[in-house]
Amino acid sequence: MAVVVRAGAAPLWWLGVVAAGTGAVPEGLTGRRIGVLAGAALFLVGAAGVALARRGRYTALARGAARAGRYDVLQDRAVTVxxxxxxxxxxxxxxxxxxxxxxxxxxxxxxxxxAGLGTGLRLKAVWLGRLERAGQTLLWVRVDWLDRSGGRPAGKAVRGLRGTGIAAGDAAPGGARRRTPALV
Incomplete structure (x- = not known):
């Protein structure tokens, strides 16, 4: 689940950084100083809003996670991203x-x-990683439910999560790439 949350973090961050850098060139109607100060406030509000949004739904889904069955379809990290x-x-x-x-x-x-929205997604993935480490389980969204929810890991179509061992798959807790090979 954290992989899906984290998938949008890097593109949003980099597109935001490029847009902010390019956007600082024109003087604009308000002037650069006001624009940058407003942007800093928007960065903080956006990051906090995204990081804190729907935590109750994520926690409820994580609490009710069932063990992944033999016929559950779970994607690799790279395919999901x-x-x-x-x-x-x-x-x-x-x-x-x-x-x-x-x-x-x-x-x-x-x-x-x-860029703040991308940072908020990264912070939410870190929070989910702590949740996964505390429960000693990786949380997965079934592929068919993820497709029906439009790529939202806590959307209405997602009725529950699946859990595997912490060493399963190619993702570490929090959705990051696993640095060492998984123990099988």
Missing amino acids: RAWRRGHRWWLLLGWAAALGSAFFVPAAGGMLL
């Missing part, structure tokens, strides 16, 4: 274009908000 990014690429580009366009009104603010 690639599928999420392909499915959301137009939304990412639209957000980047909006952040760039907003620079003519409030310089750098839109890009900093986008």
